[in-house]
Amino acid sequence: MEESRIAFLRRMIASPSPSGFEQRVQQVIREEVQQYTDELRTDVHGNMIAALNPTGHPRVMLTAHCDELGFLVRYIDDSGFIYFATIGGYDPATLPGTRVQIYTDTGPILGVIGRKPVHLLESDERGKAPKLKELWIDIGASSKKEAQELVAIGSIATRAAQLEPLRGDLVVSRALDDKSGVFTVVEAMRRIHQQREKLKAGVFFVSAVQEEVGLRGAHTSAFGVDPLMAVAVDVTYTSDHPQTSKQEIGEIKLNGGPVITIGGRINPHVYQMLLTAADEAGIAYQIDPQASGTGTDTDVIQVARAGVATGLVSIPCRYLHTGSEIVSLKDIDEIADVLSRFVLALDEQTNVIP
Numbered sequence: 001m002e003e004s005r006i007a008f009l010r011r012m013i014a015s016p017s018p019s020g021f022e023q024r025v026q027q028v029i030r031e032e033v034q035q036y037t038d039e040l041r042t043d044v045h046g047n048m049i050a051a052l053n054p055t056g057h058p059r060v061m062l063t064a065h066c067d068e069l070g071f072l073v074r075y076i077d078d079s080g081f082i083y084f085a086t087i088g089g090y091d092p093a094t095l096p097g098t099r100v101q102i103y104t105d106t107g108p109i110l111g112v113i114g115r116k117p118v119h120l121l122e123s124d125e126r127g128k129a130p131k132l133k134e135l136w137i138d139i140g141a142s143s144k145k146e147a148q149e150l151v152a153i154g155s156i157a158t159r160a161a162q163l164e165p166l167r168g169d170l171v172v173s174r175a176l177d178d179k180s181g182v183f184t185v186v187e188a189m190r191r192i193h194q195q196r197e198k199l200k201a202g203v204f205f206v207s208a209v210q211e212e213v214g215l216r217g218a219h220t221s222a223f224g225v226d227p228l229m230a231v232a233v234d235v236t237y238t239s240d241h242p243q244t245s246k247q248e249i250g251e252i253k254l255n256g257g258p259v260i261t262i263g264g265r266i267n268p269h270v271y272q273m274l275l276t277a278a279d280e281a282g283i284a285y286q287i288d289p290q291a292s293g294t295g296t297d298t299d300v301i302q303v304a305r306a307g308v309a310t311g312l313v314s315i316p317c318r319y320l321h322t323g324s325e326i327v328s329l330k331d332i333d334e335i336a337d338v339l340s341r342f343v344l345a346l347d348e349q350t351n352v353i354p
């Protein structure tokens with residue numbers, strides 16, 4: 001994939017967006033997607049909704065969530081150490097020693113998450129993950145006053161990790177969950193826009209907020225957009241590294257192509273149309289059977305209003321919710337291709353009644 005395209009992903013990663021504080025990254029996304037769409041709006045929850053051919057039929061929503069995990073500054077002690085609440089689902093074992101950035105009015109401040117050293121752990125603490133209350137952020141301040149002058153209560157922070165190439169098509173960063181999903185959908189919008197003379201559907205791209213804390217932006221934006229169909233793009237865990245079980249979660253691997261979910265949350269026609277789009281493009285895909293919920297925005301979009309015909313396409317991702325999530329740009333490119341073909345094949349005759 002060209003560097004000029006990847007630069008957009010890098011700009012999104014550089015823009016912090018803990019759930020509830022997404023507008024910095026939404027601004028970056030607006031600036032990019034406005035070239036490929038006819039209308040842009042932001043709803044009261046902060047969801048960004050960009051429409052291409054908004055009067056077309058059927059109405060189809062493509063969505064990914066722009067929020068990421070983060071920290072919220074809660075208390076500064078007498079020595080200038082900063083205590084925080086977590087936003088989203090952290091494994092506390094991944095936190096000690098992590099570099100973070102606290103975002104202030106005058107720019108980001110570097111800090112590290114502190115824990116007492118291994119030498120001082122009691123025998124019952126060794127080998128166990130720390131409790132969140134045993135962790136703090138150290139910005140190198142020597143007093144409460146010095147820290148308070150730099151950091152306000154209620155400031156947000158994220159891990160400091162940024163996008164870096166790993167090997168081949170692989171990249172590593174924090175927050176590829178789900179900024180790589182937003183990147184994929186915007187790339188699909190760009191490809192649909194290039195062929196807009198073939199487009200009959202009304203396409204609504206939603207960059208959704210607050211997924212990590214309860215699928216909230218998808219819930220409200222699906223009501224607002226009122227689509228017949230919707231496809232969400234998120235990341236999913238893989239079974240291609242140690243300590244995972246193919247027997248339990250099936251065979252999902254990096255560089256294995258789009259992961260297409262089947263199950264009760266998925267409309268069977270949408271599922272079939274996604275497979276057809278992949279087959280026509282000659283793209284190999286991976287099937288992800290989910291018997292009940294998918295844990296993604298798909299679950300709430302499906303039951304919006306009188307029901308939406310939903311699909312879910314996922315990007316294989318190793319080490320979810322750490323500062324070093326790994327995805328493949330090849331998988332992303334293929335998913336953008338599948339989504340654009342899927343949308344361009346829709347017309348008034350498209351049937352989604354099972």
Ligand SMILES: [Zn+2]
Pocket residue numbers: 177212321
């Ligand atoms: Zn997540």
